[in-house]
Amino acid sequence: xxxxxxxxKFATKAIHAGVAPDPSTGAxxxxxxxxxxxxxxxxxxxxxxxxxxxxxxxxxxxxxxxAALENGTYGLCFGSGMAATDAVIKLLSPGDEVVSTSDLYGxxxxxxxxxxxxxxxxxxxxxxxxxxxxxEYINEHTKLIWVESPTNPMLNIIDIAGMAALARxxxxxxxxxxxxxxxxxxxxxxxxxxxxxxxxxKYLGGHSDVVMGALVCNDQALAEKLYxxxxxxxxxxxxxxxxxxxxxxxxxxxxxxxxxxxxxAIAGFLQDHPAVNRVYWPGIxxxxxxxxxxxxxxxxxxxxxxxxxxxxxEAAMQVVERVKIFSLAESLGGVxxxxxxxxxxxxxxxPKAERExxxxxxxxxxxxVGVEDAGDLIADLAQALG
Numbered sequence: 001x002x003x004x005x006x007x008x009k010f011a012t013k014a015i016h017a018g019v020a021p022d023p024s025t026g027a028x029x030x031x032x033x034x035x036x037x038x039x040x041x042x043x044x045x046x047x048x049x050x051x052x053x054x055x056x057x058x059x060x061x062x063x064x065x066x067a068a069l070e071n072g073t074y075g076l077c078f079g080s081g082m083a084a085t086d087a088v089i090k091l092l093s094p095g096d097e098v099v100s101t102s103d104l105y106g107x108x109x110x111x112x113x114x115x116x117x118x119x120x121x122x123x124x125x126x127x128x129x130x131x132x133x134x135x136e137y138i139n140e141h142t143k144l145i146w147v148e149s150p151t152n153p154m155l156n157i158i159d160i161a162g163m164a165a166l167a168r169x170x171x172x173x174x175x176x177x178x179x180x181x182x183x184x185x186x187x188x189x190x191x192x193x194x195x196x197x198x199x200x201x202k203y204l205g206g207h208s209d210v211v212m213g214a215l216v217c218n219d220q221a222l223a224e225k226l227y228x229x230x231x232x233x234x235x236x237x238x239x240x241x242x243x244x245x246x247x248x249x250x251x252x253x254x255x256x257x258x259x260x261x262x263x264x265a266i267a268g269f270l271q272d273h274p275a276v277n278r279v280y281w282p283g284i285x286x287x288x289x290x291x292x293x294x295x296x297x298x299x300x301x302x303x304x305x306x307x308x309x310x311x312x313x314e315a316a317m318q319v320v321e322r323v324k325i326f327s328l329a330e331s332l333g334g335v336x337x338x339x340x341x342x343x344x345x346x347x348x349x350x351p352k353a354e355r356e357x358x359x360x361x362x363x364x365x366x367x368x369v370g371v372e373d374a375g376d377l378i379a380d381l382a383q384a385l386g
Contacts, residue, residue: 005068010184011253018064019246032243033057054231058239062246063214066204069183069249070196072216074223076230077242081179081199082107083235084213086115088175088195090229091222092143094120099137100146101128103154103358105177106347108146114349127358131162138170147193148177149186150293153305153342153366154359155280157289160296164192173222179203179333184256186297189218195226202333206248206255212237255335258371259302265374266367266381270306275385277363280305302369303332305342313362316341320365322384325376332368337377340366 005017019030033056040046049055059077067075078084085108092098100112102125112123124137128147138145145167149158160176167174175195176188182203188196198204200212217223230236260283267281282293283300293300308315319339320328326339330346340346342360350360369377 005064008068010069013065013068014252015250017068018061018066030058030061030243030246032239034239052239053234053236056236056239056242058242058246059237062242062249065246065249066183066198066200066214067216069252070178070189070216071183071187072189072196073218074216074220074226076215076223076226077200077237077245078213078215078230079235079237080211081197081201081213082111083233084197084199084215085111085177086235087215087226087229087233088144088146088197089116089121090233091173091225092116092121095141096143097122097124097139097141098144098146099124099126099134099142101148101151101156101158102126102354103151103156103360104146104148105152106342106349106355108177109347110349125354128156128158128163131159131166134163135166135170138166138172142170142172144172145174146177147174147188148180149188149296150180150282150301150303152180152303153280153347153364155180155282155287155303155305157282157287157293157296159292160186160188160191160193164194167194168192180301180303181297182252182256182301182333184253185260185299185301189216191296194219194222200245201331203256203259204249204252204333205245206252206334207244208331208334208336210241210244210248212241212245255371256299256301259369260299262369262371262374262377263300263302263304266369266377267304269378269381270304273382273385275309277307277309277311280359303367304369305364305366307361308363308365311361311363313343316363316365318386319384322386323380324383325372325380326367326384332366334368335371337370337372338368340368342366 038049063075173194176193179199196216198214281304326337
């Protein structure tokens, strides 16, 4: 039996929650159960598994591990973060409404507007500076509030506890995309959220070799609805990917400490650079949500964005193409540092006028600060900024 995760500190949970030595061999690592089906002694008599879309021992260990990290009871893993988000929206029906942050991942915006909107679900994209502003968009049809915090790519911090109180007041669900913060820095369920979503691809996997998503919740009835969607729609992850993420999570606390340290050093460097106009990182005292971030986060992470004083596309392209250690690529959260141009990469699916309202202008550059030597990363940015 695995040790009770509720009695473990985070670093211990990352390594031990949901996993135990293999009873047949004593293997300390969770086996990869690379099987599609399971033999039954007779109809209905099995060892807890029937078919790997419905359940797989390797995936189950990961689901229990991620749930424990989020101080949750029920965990579900999917083939991608978008598949996890898709499952949340499938809780709704035609005529229902969703209030979402306006500063959000472009793929989420695309899923909402290009897929689910045509099935009669209405989406409102709102700046979530305060619960009072969000309340203006809630009515009897509102069934879900969707939050990212920190947001992608502007690193806004949204008051999760305030949004949870608003959701309870109006009898709707609150889902929080916790990808940027990870459970190491923030636990939305503890702040009153109903569901937490992760693009496991990012920090939880941590090594840029897996695509996966996850949901965590505490309510049994909600979990049963999500399990039904997971099994019926079938967008599950495979056992090998589950194994890789279990391995990645074992160093999550160590990696996040370094991401935060490097993030602080690079944010300070960028603030002082003459070519940089503004830095978006919640650990900076001048960040408009810095005080809120201190109340709901334990540190400030390795994600940041910045704009150039030379406010045009050409200047941004020169910077992202000059780097030597940072890699120009989509995604984030791996051990290696990445640089990206949101307006033409991760957020290109959002119309230009809409993305510029949230601050995603042509000179905005996003960094996923890795765990390399901070001095090398700063030197790379210095030469790229010219």
